[in-house]
Amino acid sequence: QKEVEQDPGPLSVPEGAIVSLNCTYSNSAFQYFMWYRQYSRKGPELLMYTYSSGNKEDGRFTAQVDKSSKYISLFIRDSQPSDSATYLCAMIRSPVNDYKLSFGAGTTVTVRA
Amino acid sequence: EAQVTQNPRYLITVTGKKLTVTCSQNMNHEYMSWYRQDPGLGLRQIYYSMNVEVTDKGDVPEGYKVSRKEKRNFPLILESPSPNQTSLYFCASRKQGEVTGELFFGEGSRLTVL
Numbered sequence: 001q002k003e004v005e006q007d008p009g010p011l012s013v014p015e016g017a018i019v020s021l022n023c024t025y026s027n028s029a030f031q032y033f034m035w036y037r038q039y040s041r042k043g044p045e046l047l048m049y050t051y052s053s054g055n056k057e058d059g060r061f062t063a064q065v066d067k068s069s070k071y072i073s074l075f076i077r078d079s080q081p082s083d084s085a086t087y088l089c090a091m092i093r094s095p096v097n098d099y100k101l102s103f104g105a106g107t108t109v110t111v112r113a
Numbered sequence: 114e115a116q117v118t119q120n121p122r123y124l125i126t127v128t129g130k131k132l133t134v135t136c137s138q139n140m141n142h143e144y145m146s147w148y149r150q151d152p153g154l155g156l157r158q159i160y161y162s163m164n165v166e167v168t169d170k171g172d173v174p175e176g177y178k179v180s181r182k183e184k185r186n187f188p189l190i191l192e193s194p195s196p197n198q199t200s201l202y203f204c205a206s207r208k209q210g211e212v213t214g215e216l217f218f219g220e221g222s223r224l225t226v227l
Binding site: 008034036041042043045046049092098101103104105 | 157158205
């Protein structure tokens with residue numbers, strides 16, 4: 001069993017729809033949770049970062065962490081064609097003491113104009 | 114501009130022909146790492162380095178070597194490439210102790226081994 005599970009999709013939605021992405025994980029020691037966005041032929045870039053359980057909002061993006069269920073989510077409201085990318089979840093025990101991010105496989109999202 | 118630079122971006126080679134993928138960062142980051150990305154498997158760590166002359170294996174180190182003689186450079190060496198090393202490779206760096214743990218990635222090197 002993988003340490004981080006993420007449905008690879010692909011996911012295709014019309015412009016303006018809400019996109020819902022999620023990951024599950026098995027290691028309860030993870031404390032820091034991230035979402036990276038990767039455009040085609042580019043390297044991943046950090047989109048959002050959350051510590052422990054709770055919600056975090058940044059514009060049209062909302063990240064949620066439920067540590068009791070070992071489940072994290074990313075929501076994209078009013079999706080735009082420019083949101084078409086692969087979204088990877090990532091997590092780590094401690095950025096200060098730990099050296100390894102554990103990544104999900106990534107979900108490919110296409111927003112149709 | 115802060116960046117991680119990888120070269121070559123695209124490479125086709127044959128089994129057994131040694132090759133090196135270079136990686137350089139201009140952000141003075143202590144930590145550097147190599148990943149490979151394969152469909153359905155996501156990003157898997159090959160090797161990482163906490164600082165100059167300090168390296169360690171990641172999840173899939175077999176068939177790869179690295180060195181860290183300078184802080185800014187972290188080359189990935191394939192001594193005898195095989196077809197199962199055909200993949201998209203990413204170099205990444207981050208500032209040690211940064212609370213977000215944000216990794217900065219290069220644009221990737223697509224390697225095909227025939």
